[in-house]
Amino acid sequence: MPLASTASSIDGGLYTWVTELAQRSPAVLDSAVRVWSDYGLAVFAAFMLAAWWRSRSTDAARTAMAMCAPLVVVATYLVNDLVKSAFHEQRPCRTLHAVTVEACPPLGDWSFPSNHAAIAAAAAMAIWLTDRRLGAVAVTAALLMAGSRVWIGVHYPHDVLIGLVIGALVAWPLTVAARHCAPAVVRLRDSRLRPLVATR
Numbered sequence: 001m002p003l004a005s006t007a008s009s010i011d012g013g014l015y016t017w018v019t020e021l022a023q024r025s026p027a028v029l030d031s032a033v034r035v036w037s038d039y040g041l042a043v044f045a046a047f048m049l050a051a052w053w054r055s056r057s058t059d060a061a062r063t064a065m066a067m068c069a070p071l072v073v074v075a076t077y078l079v080n081d082l083v084k085s086a087f088h089e090q091r092p093c094r095t096l097h098a099v100t101v102e103a104c105p106p107l108g109d110w111s112f113p114s115n116h117a118a119i120a121a122a123a124a125m126a127i128w129l130t131d132r133r134l135g136a137v138a139v140t141a142a143l144l145m146a147g148s149r150v151w152i153g154v155h156y157p158h159d160v161l162i163g164l165v166i167g168a169l170v171a172w173p174l175t176v177a178a179r180h181c182a183p184a185v186v187r188l189r190d191s192r193l194r195p196l197v198a199t200r
Helices: 003-024 025-037 040-056 060-087 115-130 132-151 157-189
Strands: none
Touching: 003 025, 003 157, 025 060, 025 132, 040 060, 040 115, 040 132, 060 115, 060 157, 115 132, 132 157
């Protein structure tokens, strides 16, 4: 069975139901979801900055984890992109010829797994391991990011689900491993750069 047919048979019906619901929804809602889907990853950068800033009043290991979060996200993106290049799944808006909120990406811009979902999940996991309260907000935002990619029509539900899983599974061990950078944070706390890693 061709990959496109396999993908659409997994959850093509759910994808179609969501995109048809989006077409019947108020334009203001579609616009808000589109803006979030296209630019919402910047919010995760703000979350990571906030996690770092808040971590300065905690132990060195937690500060190290927060400071390494951007590197964790970059590593996750690279892993997810390797998976994407291996599968070459066509976008559902091309395979199913659906009318979508967002213009369908060009041929060769593969669908599985979702980079947006993976990046959001990686950031959320890194933040949650550093700061539970901020992490809870980030996890909610990651789920909304994943859902928005289906709503605007550029991903199947399984694309974003696997993207979330990859993001979380890659980010968790990398963030935990970042605790080993705590000695470097301790040294910084004894230097002129102390304000970057400590509150007092």
